[in-house]
Amino acid sequence: MNDRQDSTCDSLEPGDDQRLLSALVDGELSAPERAVVEAQLAADPEAARRVAHYRAQKTALQALFPKPAAVPSLFLQRRTPWWRLGVSALACLLAGVALGLGLGTxxxxxxxxxxxxxxxxxxxxxxxxxxxxxxxxxxxxxxxxxxxxxxxxxxxxxxxxxxxxxxxxxxxxxxxxxxxxxxxxxxxxxxxxxxxxxxxxxxxxxxxxxxxxxxxxxxxxxxxxxxxxxxxxxxxxxxxxxxxxxxxxxxxxxxxxxx
Missing domain, CATH: 3.30.200.100 (MucB/RseB, C-terminal domain)
Known part of the structure; x- marks a missing residue:
């Protein structure tokens, strides 16, 4: 059993488990890992909110960079927390404008x-x-x-x-x-x-x-x-x-x- 599978046995607390939540959003977990993490999300509202936040940021980035290869990886694969990256905030702002235009008018x-x-x-x-x-x-x-x-x-x-x-x-x-x-x-x-x-x-x-x-x-x-x-x-x-x-x-x- 690898380190990721071991970590799914613990509660979803900040730290290594944030990597698991990011991997869930990015579709990088195996089927057994995904099942375990999703089961824990159902019992952990705070973790579920974090996943929703990650998904929102990913959607914002995809709106700015339509081609998958052009989407920069900002989801906890770097040591710098994603919420400290200024480009992330800018991406969310611009994507919100883009989605507003796309869906509204x-x-x-x-x-x-x-x-x-x-x-x-x-x-x-x-x-x-x-x-x-x-x-x-x-x-x-x-x-x-x-x-x-x-x-x-x-x-x-x-x-x-x-x-x-x-x-x-x-x-x-x-x-x-x-x-x-x-x-x-x-x-x-x-x-x-x-x-x-x-x-x-x-x-x-x-x-x-x-x-x-x-x-x-x-x-x-x-x-x-x-x-x-x-x-x-x-x-x-x-x-x-x-x-x-x-x-x-x-x-x-x-x-x-x-x-």
């Missing part, structure tokens, strides 16, 4: 698709629901994904948002513009909710943007014949970071949003 000349409006309304209707926010709970996740995949006639996946403090509570089937749509709902410990709306989207041109209304925001994008929309309330920058991470996790290319 730039949409490559494409009007907001109907599925984005439907996703926004579905969030407004179901997110406040206390008794029946979902049709199928997260305790039946495999059945939920299988059912919705059959109805949409597409293989669906449910991305994890644990790094951002959100846990899947379930999902439901919804009517889409030209067929069925799926909504997955997540909730954090404070009771805040975000939803991921998924539907078939025939247009294949690059589409992304934001729908806003009544204190809520829906960030939408299209990828590989599918339309996606992440809806929530609160901090817009945080929601955008979650949307970028979700897009990448589902096989999209969120770096193009700022390009």
């Amino acid at each position: 730039l949409s490559l000349g494409v009007d907001k698709p109907a599925f984005a409006q439907r996703a926004d309304m579905a969030y407004a209707v179901y997110a406040p629901e206390f008794s029946h926010p979902v049709e199928v709970g997260a305790d039946e996740q495999a059945q939920l994904v299988s059912w919705l995949s059959r109805r949409l006639n597409r293989p669906l996946a449910v991305p994890s948002l644990q790094e951002y403090g959100y846990t899947l509570i379930g999902g439901r089937l919804l009517p889409g513009e030209a067929g069925p749509a799926a909504q997955f709902m997540y909730q954090n410990k404070m009771g805040d909710r975000v939803t991921l709306y998924v539907t078939v989207f025939a247009k294949h041109e690059l589409t992304f943007g934001t729908v806003q209304g009544d204190g809520r925001r829906t960030i939408y994008w299209a990828s590989r014949g599918m339309g996606y929309a992440l809806s929530g309330r609160g901090n817009e920058a945080s929601l955008r970071m979650i949307a970028v991470d979700t897009c990448n996790a589902l096989g999209g290319h969120a770096d193009s949003w700022s390009g």
Whole structure:
């Protein structure tokens, strides 16, 4: 057993374990190591917050340096702590501006698709629901994904948002513009909710943007014949970071949003 595997047996405290959290964000852990670290994150909110912070910085750097080879490695592989690197702060600032432009005003000349409006309304209707926010709970996740995949006639996946403090509570089937749509709902410990709306989207041109209304925001994008929309309330920058991470996790290319 190597040193990294040994360290996963300890609590996630600052020091060598920060290297593990960085390796998790960069996808450098083996499957067993990743499983151990993710299990510890679920029981360690402070470590989970650090991972979310690392992911946010990585996303910011990717926005500035779209080509993977051009992204400088600033994640705890150097002896100098990343938060002391002035270029890191500058990267976050500039990337925030870039993402703001990309998601707020730039949409490559494409009007907001109907599925984005439907996703926004579905969030407004179901997110406040206390008794029946979902049709199928997260305790039946495999059945939920299988059912919705059959109805949409597409293989669906449910991305994890644990790094951002959100846990899947379930999902439901919804009517889409030209067929069925799926909504997955997540909730954090404070009771805040975000939803991921998924539907078939025939247009294949690059589409992304934001729908806003009544204190809520829906960030939408299209990828590989599918339309996606992440809806929530609160901090817009945080929601955008979650949307970028979700897009990448589902096989999209969120770096193009700022390009």
